[in-house]
Amino acid sequence: MARSVIVSALRTPFGRLGGGLKDYEATELGSAVIKAALERIGLEPGEVEYVIMGQVLQGGAGQAPARQAAVGAGLPIEVPADTINKVCASSIRAIEIADSMVRAGDVEVVVTGGMESMSNAPYVLKKARFGYRLGDGTLIDVMTHDGLTSSFDGRHMVEQASFVSRELGISREEQDTWALRSHRRAVKAQDEGFFEGEIVPVGDVAADEGPRRDTSIEALAKLKPVFDPEGTTTAGNAPGVNDGASCVVVCSESFAARRGLEPLATILAQGYVADDFAYLARTPAKAGEQALAKAGKSIDDVERVEVNEAFSSVALNSVKMLGADPEKANVNGGAVALGHPIGASGGRIVTTMINELSRNGGGLGLAAICSGGGQGDALLIEVDLEMRVTAPVFEPVPHGEANGPRDAVQCEQPLRLELGHLDLGACVEAEEAALVLEVGADSHLPVRDLMRRERARLPLGHVLRLDQVLPNLVHGLGDLDLELEADHCGAAR
Incomplete structure (x- = not known):
């Protein structure tokens, strides 16, 4: 069975309600991050076979939000797209579905993720289509009705969190302490640039708007409980209401190898559970335990855990x-x-977990999340930095630093490519450029893939087209499927 790898993972900054992203529709945020995720790795839009994007607040978003995001990112109209609504677990469920599709052999490349503009959630007036004959009509806030209130017991999720925290013995002080920890760690991560590699700026917004530098345990303790006067959940130990999008590109190991794409992480297992409607605090761990069991691992094997802080009590x-x-x-x-x-x-x-593991030597990571209605999902992934070493990595040929056409830059196995520095401006003939290919016995890499990978990896100004380097072998698009079978090819003359 094929294994799934993640080859690109990005997100937008997360904006506050009515903040810097309020003028962007969710689908626009989705388009921005999909486009950036593909460009980051040089993957052509036409290579994507399927798109799965989560969105919870779909009222007023128009038909097929995921397809809107895909087309807006430049993907061909022939690429199918599904929109997932599993409340807070929508985008991790999208990754799980993609993993299953790839392992089943149905597809090789799937764009996944999620998008939300809570700032643009509309108000609706139910039963107004044919008019009210008597009495008042009430505007319903789609954000709270569809996103934050249980359809099963009518309780706001804050109410659920408060009574479950009381039942589980999680104190207000513990929750406030966790909230302070979250802000301090997020601010530190921002200051040290940890999020820069995963964030795609949108307009003038380049950083998350939520982390508070000035919060303190005293300030958090002064906040009143929300909904439940005797409760422990406050605006300080719960997350904000936000706008943002994320994108995770999932593909088969074999596709990544053929295309020279660096595997950021391998998906080892997934877990998904359901519990009583209000007990969100139990579902991330239950899903995580299921994923660990499927992979034959224990929590002691895991280097990093990311639990979505639906509330501080859930994380605790x-x-x-x-x-x-x-x-x-x-x-x-x-x-x-x-x-x-x-x-x-x-x-x-x-x-975030992939980036954190990558900075700290790799290893296993467990991502777990609860969702409205009492469900939970988890992914167990592995970041193996040695896998990345074996992936072809193309480095730029600096301008003016080559002493001749055979000065070269070399990439790693399984493919080694040495390109002479070709200075057409100095009238160096294309035929004088050296090309050395060493292809393993099991490699069947077409020239088209070499060209695409070369362009993806080299910065603008350093790109060499192989049809310039090999004018006698590559005469046009018709020859781009030429298979290089020799173990060693010298200069093309």
Whole structure:
């Protein structure tokens, strides 16, 4: 069975309600991050076979939001797209579905993720189509009705969190302390530039708007509980209402190898559970335990844990149930500080975890999230930095630093490519450029892939077309499928 790898993972900044992203529709945010995720790795839009994007607040968004985002990102209209609504777990569920599709052999490349503009959630007037004959009509806030209130018991999720926290013995002080931790860690991560590699600026917004530098345990303690006067959940130990999008590109290992794409992470297992409607605090850990069991791993094998901070109580209870080291959990803060645009958060925690593991030597990472209605999802991934070393990496040929056409830059196995520095401006003939290919016995890499990878990896100004380097072998698009079978080819003359 094929294994799935993640080859690109990005997100937008997360904006506050009515903040810097308020003028962008969710689908526009989705388009921006999809486009950037493909460009980051040089993947052509036409190579994508399927798109799965999560969005919870779809009222007023128009038909097929995921397809809107895909077409807006420049993907061909022939690429199918599904929109997922599993509330907060929407985008991590999108990744899970893509993983299953790839492992089943149905497709090789799937764009996944999620998008949400809570700032643009509309108000609706139910039963108004044929008019009111008597009495008042009430405007319904789609954000709270469809995103934040249980359809099963009518309770706002804050109410659910408060009574479950009381039942589980999670104190107000513990929740406030976790919230302060989240903000401090998020601010530190921002200051150290940890999020820069995963964030795609949108307009003038280049950083998350949620983390608070000035918060304190005293300030958090002064906040009143929301909905439940005797409760423990406040605006301070719960996440904000936010706008943002995430994108995770999933493909088969074999496709990544053929295209020379660096595997950022391998998906090892997924877990998904359901519980009583209000017990969100139990579902991330249960899903995480299921994923670990499927992979034959234990929590002691895991280097990093990302639990979506739907509430501080959820993160606290999840870490406790999993038996995880708290110092390995949400090390760069979580949704309480960074924000929770509900359809995008699952993709965010996966993206953040991949980057965190990559900075710290790799290893196993567990991403887990709860969702409205009492469900939970988890992904177990592995970041193997040695896998990346074996992926072809093309480096730029600096201008003016080559002493002749045979000065070259070399990439790693399984393909080694040495390109002479070709200075057409200095009238160096294309035939004088050296091309050396060493292809393994099991490699069947067409020239088209070499050209595409070369262009993707070299910055503008350093790109050499292989049809310039090999004028006698590559005469046009018709010859681009030429298969290089020789173990060693010298200069083309």
